[in-house]
Amino acid sequence: MRTYPSQQPAGTLQVDTGRGVAAAQGFRAAGTVAGFKDSGGPDLALVVNDGPQHHVGAVYTTNRVSAAPVQWSKAATADGRAAAVVLNSGGANACTGPQGFQAAHRTAELVGEALGVGAGDVVVCSTGLIGVQLPMDVMERGLPAVVEALGGDDEAGAAAARAIMTTDSVSKQAAYVRDGWTVGGMAKGAGMLAPGLATMLVVLTTDAELSSDALQWALEDAVKVTFNRTDSDGCMSTNDTVVLLGSGASGVTPDEFEFSQAVTAVCHSLAQQLITDAEGASHDIAITTVNAATEKQAEDVSRSVARSNLFKAAIFGNDPNWGRVLSAVGTTDAAFDPDKLDVTINGVTVCRDGAIGDPREDVDLAADRRVSVLIDLKAGDADATVWTNDLTHDYVEENSAYSS
Amino acid sequence: MRTYPSQQPAGTLQVDTGRGVAAAQGFRAAGTVAGFKDSGGPDLALVVNDGPQHHVGAVYTTNRVSAAPVQWSKAATADGRAAAVVLNSGGANACTGPQGFQAAHRTAELVGEALGVGAGDVVVCSTGLIGVQLPMDVMERGLPAVVEALGGDDEAGAAAARAIMTTDSVSKQAAYVRDGWTVGGMAKGAGMLAPGLATMLVVLTTDAELSSDALQWALEDAVKVTFNRTDSDGCMSTNDTVVLLGSGASGVTPDEFEFSQAVTAVCHSLAQQLITDAEGASHDIAITTVNAATEKQAEDVSRSVARSNLFKAAIFGNDPNWGRVLSAVGTTDAAFDPDKLDVTINGVTVCRDGAIGDPREDVDLAADRRVSVLIDLKAGDADATVWTNDLTHDYVEENSAYSS
Secondary structure (H helix, E strand, O other), X not given: OOOOXXXXXXXXXXXXXXXXXXXXXXXXXXXXXXXXXXXXXXXXXXXXXXXXXXXXXXXXXXXXXXXXXXXXXXHHHOOOEOOEEEEEEOEOOOOOHHHHHHXXXXXXXXXXXXXXXXXXXXXXXXXXOOOOOOXXXXXXXXXXXXXXXXXOOHHHHHHHHHHOOXXXXXXXXXXXXXXXXXXXXXXXXXXXXXXXXXXXXXEEEEOOOOOHHHHHHHHHHHHHHOHHXXXXXXXXXXXXXXXXXXXXXXXXXXXXXXXXXHHHHHHHHHHHHHHHOOOOOOOEEEEEEEEEOOHHHHHHHHHHHHOOHHHHHHHHOOOOOHHXXXXXXXXXXXXXXXXXXXXXXXXXXXXXXXXXXXXXXXXXXXXXXXXXEEEEOOOXXXXXXXXXXXXXXXXXXXXXXOOO | OOOOXXXXXXXXXXXXXXXXXXXXXXXXXXXXXOOOOOOOOOOEEEEEEOOOOOXXXXXXXXXXXXXXXXXXXXHHHOOOEOOEEEEEEOEOOOOOHHHHHXXXXXXXXXXXXXHOOOHHHEEEEEEOOOOOOOOHHHHHHHHHHHHHOOEOOHHHHHHHHHHOOOOOXXXXXXXXXXXXXXXXXXXXXXXXXXOOOOOOEEEEEEOOOOOHHHHHHHHHHHHHHOHHHEOOOOOOOOOOEEEEEEOOOOOOOOOHHHHHHHHHHHHHHHXXXXXXXXXXXXXXXXXXXXXXXXXXXXHHHHHHHHOOHHHHHHHHOOOOOHHHHHHHHOOOOOOOOHHHOEEEEOOEEEEEOOEEOOOHHHOOOOOOOEEEEEEEOOOOOEEEEEEEEOOOHHHHHHHHOOOO
């Protein structure tokens, strides 16, 4: 019996969180201070793909209210080609009307001119407050410096990762190196989870020689079981963007399954770093539903618990309140018999057959930041894990005291 | 143009919040201390219908994990007949297995014996912690006293309203009196809103002479636009119950529309009292969506905003963060053009045509506990209001510090 599910999906590979987008061959990166942030911290990043291939896969927010840079970048990556990604923090450029779209377009033109590539090959990402115009004078002054700072070493990649931070307390990187090819990545956020400044942005790079379709498939597979199951507060951003750039510089074409596993491993590491750093959280909660009729139903059940404020507040209070788990499960359409449900928290089956199980006093939630909730539907053989955080005073404070 | 929607649905009638279930003829009520609560406060209530009719309409939680008293009462009211409602606080009798159902059944038998009616005509309601067996020795000792205390005056009704309180800070009553017939009611909670102790319980009484079908229809209509649109934290309880008892004692058969309006008015008042008293809230927020293609879409849009933790935390911080409104609207399937959306907060149209509108500084959220959010979809002529609260430190505290 699985009583303490791993925080990792099965088959996850070991990644290096000390390296990022510059780990793969054929990429340069930079992060500098342009002046978007009042704090004076780094706020402009650039990742350049020097080829020989300029392939791209991309996944964007499904929010129907999408930011101008998302609208621009969707069009730019539709042909599977991209040569660079420019990212700014300190302003989301969302809900900014025609002027906002013009700002994203102009940013791509400026980057394209500086790098000698077409504007249509430049992906644009922004993160920060919604409903404020991006100051283009800051962008125009800042771009030459970030282009000048481009470098191919890990320090350059780390600088880029730092420049996209908003309410993040640490930068997030991950890289997987194998047999001559590499997948690297950086993230800020937390998009689907807790968009304090409204956005999850992820840039991944690889030197594997693959078609843009292969990149897209691997990325979609990875996002489905990592970022899309990382749900800190149920809020979906207007700016979420995940981009995978392929340079082909290694000259190696990996097995597609191996490549997909590598991209998933890097995305999983970045997603876990986002959850661990989510605004105001004091517990990281893995909610695994097993023996569901379908994987979709398993995910629905786990997500409904992940979105219960009452459950999340209980975990903050170190209270293994399984009644709040059952209440959330009962709102779903998944196949189950309410009188057969089991709930196991940190290895203690506190609810058995829909009623009182082992003593809730046996559950220790104070010892570890990590919490495991296992829901057994006894209705099939599919399972899924959704990762979330507890609902804390600090979450309320960070999201009420500052406009973001 | 509607810029500051009323907190009341159109056509709401004036109700008296100083009177409750005993306001209608043919009813007696009582509330006493049985001993379910550690606090020693009143925790057992009884409402008796002395006829001549013994009609009932009822609406229960749609949560598939429903408490034993809900399962009992659904069966008991299926025939449209009920003679009494017994309610205890201090224990939800939910997720308690066969022993829990037996406890609900036994409670109905004891009340039936004491009143000289069949157990099948006794509705049972419980509220409190999920996953704990109801102490039947307490119930058996407590019932004679509550039967003994039954009275037909408003003080008896008020005692019943006090005995069903859990985390409520005040008891909730409302009555509408008209041309010889009356609708009275009491509530605790907050069910669909913030089930601190897991439940919204509402008992309504009327002396109007109507069939049980007429009672059921009026109740369903009223619940749809009142309790079901009162959504403090998106969590649905295992115990929610709304019962309307009809005695026919007035001998008056009102027009069905007028009766429906009266039931809606009483439910609306009780729902507003629940929102105002919701756990830890500092703002009461009315979210009205206008010019939607359908009423369902208007409700979906309002509810998606009502469930955004980021938006609710911003309101706690007196921040008119319209970007978080648009982010929530964008997750729905409602018909709208993102570039045409208007958002008005407390009369200031801060977002116009999906972009920056009037200055957010003009919105004053600190002056009044009540907040009005108006979302104009420009896609039709339907509208709906959902009422919610802000997300506050006190909400987290109340739901984390105490097991409930």
